[in-house]
Amino acid sequence: MEQPSAVVKMNKSYTILISLIVALGGFLLGFDSAVISGAVKGIxxxxxxxxxMLGFSVGCVVFGAMAGNLMAGPVADKFGRKNTLIVVAALFTISASWSALATGYTEFIIARIIGGIGIGGAILIAPIYIAEIAPPKLRGSLVSFNQLNIVIGISVAYFxxxxxxxxxxxxxRWMLGVEAIPALIYFISLWTVPKSPRWLIQKLNKIELARKILAKIGGEEYAELTIQEIQRGVDKKEEKGKLADILSSKYATIMIIALGIAFFQQITGINAIFYYAPTIFEQAGGSTDSSFLQAIVVGLTNLVFTLVAIWLIDKLGRKPLLLIGTTCMTIALLMATYAFNSATYDFNETTLNKVSDQDVKSALADLEGSSYDSQAALFEAVQQRLEEDKFLVFKRNEITNFIQINATLVLIAILLYVASFAISLGPVMWTLISEIFPSKIKGIAISVVGxxxxxxxxxxxxxxxxxxxxxxPTTTFAIYALLSFCAILFVYRFVIETKGRTLEEVEELLIRN
Known part of the structure; x- marks a missing residue:
């Protein structure tokens, strides 16, 4: 069902406004994901x-998000997309305040997990809501607002x-606590957006209320055509989708695409880059201040190329962006692998004087004049001279004093990787999964994939x-490069193009195939 462009454009500003408000959840998601990078040393x-313990304190947000993912779909189906997002905003506010005030490790983890539950809800329900109110010609761009706000949140967190x-x-504490301000703004602003017209028709059969909302979005003609399309979909459904349904051969193509894209979006290392950006740049020999500045550049790069993706996604299409992006990601990760593999670790008077821990400095004094061409050889020599606790101190805080590396190449590689992700797996994944699931299984399927x-x-x-x-870092980035190459092959083989199609047309295409 193609909507007349004149009808859609007439009220486009209203649709954009709604989408921007709902996508503020993406801002909180991005901010929460990146702000921990600056707090790592302090906590x-x-x-x-x-x-x-550090890995869990950073990753427990994602652990909470898994719980949020499982609950978000069914809760949004039962109580509505809007109401679910209001609860999400409250969870973000509580998490930010509590994590900033925490005095014990367990308390800190609980606070972070609460925020993770909010992330799990926001990352799934905001794109679904936007996809359900957006006209087909605008859907890719509007759903990408969520990803745009995620990267704005990341950039603001770095600043x-x-x-x-x-x-x-x-x-x-200040780094983590400041998130409570935008979370409270999100909570208040959500009360101003309408409920999803598709949800109103499919779950409550409130056709007239849905008609008013759709007319405000695209005019009376658009409202009537959209209601007819939704009702045709409703007539096809006999019962609510169950977990067993998504495992049936009928939906096999849909689940392969959704689970595959969900896997490659994360396994290629994007959150490792965002969560530990300053740590990576310190591994490349940068000072604390310069590593934080470089992290800001990473955030700004992510923002700029997400804007590029929003501009291209409804013009070039979903699959071409994925192929271009994953190819460039692979190249970037190979560049980072090469840079770290070419690094050396030199012990001389200058580098030894940079060591802040006096016990470590004294124990390593006899290595003056030595040079190592791999981290493995370095660790073997250093571990023989240090107690276990001091060796841990060396790996965490002192190793960057000795590395000699092409830091510019590392920075270029990271920026290329982030830019490539920002035009492909970042926004396109959420657009695709908001489009490909039939209404019958959307709630349960989106939760499983999330x-x-x-x-x-x-x-x-x-x-x-x-x-x-x-x-x-050499082996770490090499592993990510291999996985990124596998992502290229997956996209080429399995992903279909959804550009310009209605949600109902996408459903018919995938189920038929």
């Missing part, structure tokens, strides 16, 4: 964390961290600190 020292890092006292996406993300963020310390 590690305050809560006396081990590597695995916020940079300006708060030197605040007197425990700066990490849970799976969060599970992969949690695994990546949990393991990343251990990978950097034990496998080294």
């Amino acid at each position: 590690t020292l305050y809560f006396e964390m081990t590597e695995w 916020s961290n940079y300006f708060l890092i030197n605040i007197e006292g425990e700066s990490w 849970f799976f996406n969060s599970l992969v993300s949690f695994t990546v963020t949990q393991v990343f600190p251990w990978e950097l310390s034990n496998l080294g």
